[in-house]
Amino acid sequence: MPVLNISSYKFVPLPDCAALRDQLQERALALNLKGTVLLAEEGINLFLAGPGEAVHAWVNALRQDARFADLAPKESWSAAVPFKKLLVKVKPEIIRMNHPTIRPDQQARAPALPAATLARWLDQGHDDEGRPVVTLDTRNAFEVDYGTFEGAIDWRISKFSEFPEAVQAHREELMGKTVVSFCTGGIRCEKAAIYLQQQDLDGPVYQLEGGILKYFEETGGPHYQGSCFVFDQREALGAALEPATEIQRPASEAHRAPASS
Structure with a gap:
């Protein structure tokens, strides 16, 4: 399958997330990638898809920033790009909890x-x-x-x-x-x-x-x-990281935008 899908996140202080947004969006557009990249002062959360070489080039460029040097995205493959467009956004939290005392970018993580x-x-x-x-x-x-x-x-x-x-x-x-x-x-x-x-x-x-x-x-x-x-x-x-062929769908499918992991 020709399309590489990656997902990754990292809690790390990003006081420059607004400027970083423009840089990451420009790079992803140049490589014709689609998906979602969320930035906040607490870190980054991303889902991207495209040709393997292009996706790896985007990740390698991101790792040149020391804050992301250890980023290790999870990878899977598909026959088509599963996103309609590219979205790079700055938000208050990369995953919304509404609990300001929980700041993984400033606290030790659980084991x-x-x-x-x-x-x-x-x-x-x-x-x-x-x-x-x-x-x-x-x-x-x-x-x-x-x-x-x-x-x-x-x-x-x-x-x-x-x-x-x-x-x-x-x-x-x-x-x-x-x-x-x-x-x-x-x-x-x-x-x-x-x-x-x-x-x-x-x-x-x-x-x-x-x-x-x-x-x-x-x-x-x-x-x-x-x-x-x-x-x-x-x-x-499914467990083989391929699109599930048999899906037990909920009775009510309130699917969200690709912003959680």
Whole structure:
């Protein structure tokens, strides 16, 4: 398949995000890339697609900025570009939580759990200390309906800004357990895990490194049921990171613009 799709994010201070927007847009237009790049003072969140050489050229140029030198986008391939246009925007947050005390660009992130470790823990039914493990889906309800981990906690939130309130309502559900928060590509569960760490849950809190898509890439998807909704015209990906051929669609499909991960 000729089209390379990438997604990535990084929480890093970007006081110059307005000027950076013009630079990144000009470069993407010159390479005929399509997708979405979101910038904020807290970092970058991107989804781009195009010919492989062009996509890699854009990423390599971005890495010349020391703040993005370690950026490692997740890659998948498709037969066609799954975006209609290019959108490069500056926003207040690269993923909206509406909780100003949560600033991953200024705080230590929660421990990141490798995909293989989560798969092993789910195989054995507990973590390496014998503590029960719960997987916490931080995505919106309609995304969860496409697929999720077996037995995952799903609070049926309709937008990520509802997550802190949901934690307060269900806090006892997490007490004393090893909590692994997850999302599509890692960005939401990075904020979510920091918030969870602040709640004194009497147990460790992790974020799944790279989210569901990295889990698919590195493990093949054991203990995951269904597909993973993605915010582009492919709609959902299976464990092989190809457009899902059989999709269990929610009854109400309130698809959002490609601005979350």
